[in-house]
Structure formats: C-alpha cells, structure tokens
Amino acid sequence: MEQRAVVRCAEGHLFSTTTFPMQNLGPGRLGPGRLIRCPQCGRLRSSVLADVQELSAPQLARAMRLEAAEFLA
Numbered sequence: 001m002e003q004r005a006v007v008r009c010a011e012g013h014l015f016s017t018t019t020f021p022m023q024n025l026g027p028g029r030l031g032p033g034r035l036i037r038c039p040q041c042g043r044l045r046s047s048v049l050a051d052v053q054e055l056s057a058p059q060l061a062r063a064m065r066l067e068a069a070e071f072l073a
C-alpha cells in the first residue's frame with residue numbers, strides 16, 4: 001500500500017496526497033507549506049503536513065478519502 005501524507009490547506013481542510021515532497025521541506029523555498037490544489041476548496045492552497053496524532057479517527061478517515069488530484073510546486 002502506498003504511503004499517503006495527510007495535509008491541511010490554508011483554509012483548514014484535511015486531505016491526503018501521495019506526492020507531498022517531504023524531502024524538499026526546508027526553510028527558504030515557499031515557506032512552510034506547498035501549493036496543492038485542495039479537493040475541498042478546488043483552489044491552489046498553501047498546505048502543510050497535518051499532525052495525524054492530533055486528528056480524530058473520523059477526521060483521518062475523511063482525509064484519506066479526499067485525495068489531492070494534482071500537486072504543483
């Protein structure tokens with residue numbers, strides 16, 4: 001099973017993506033987040049990795065069903 005990251009968009013929506021480039025996370029590029037098209041906003045949002053330890057099981061399950069369709073930057 002592929003590894004998916006749970007991310008949170010700037011509007012607070014939770015979703016998942018297989019393409020979050022964690023190895024590229026570092027200071028100085030685009031701030032702490034990455035531009036991902038949020039499946040709930042339908043817009044490119046600066047999104048950060050969510051801390052799955054802080055999510056409830058329903059939140060996590062919902063995020064896993066909502067997968068980002070594309071990844072940019």
Ligand SMILES: [Zn+2]
Nearest residue numbers: 009013038041
């Ligand atoms: Zn959103």
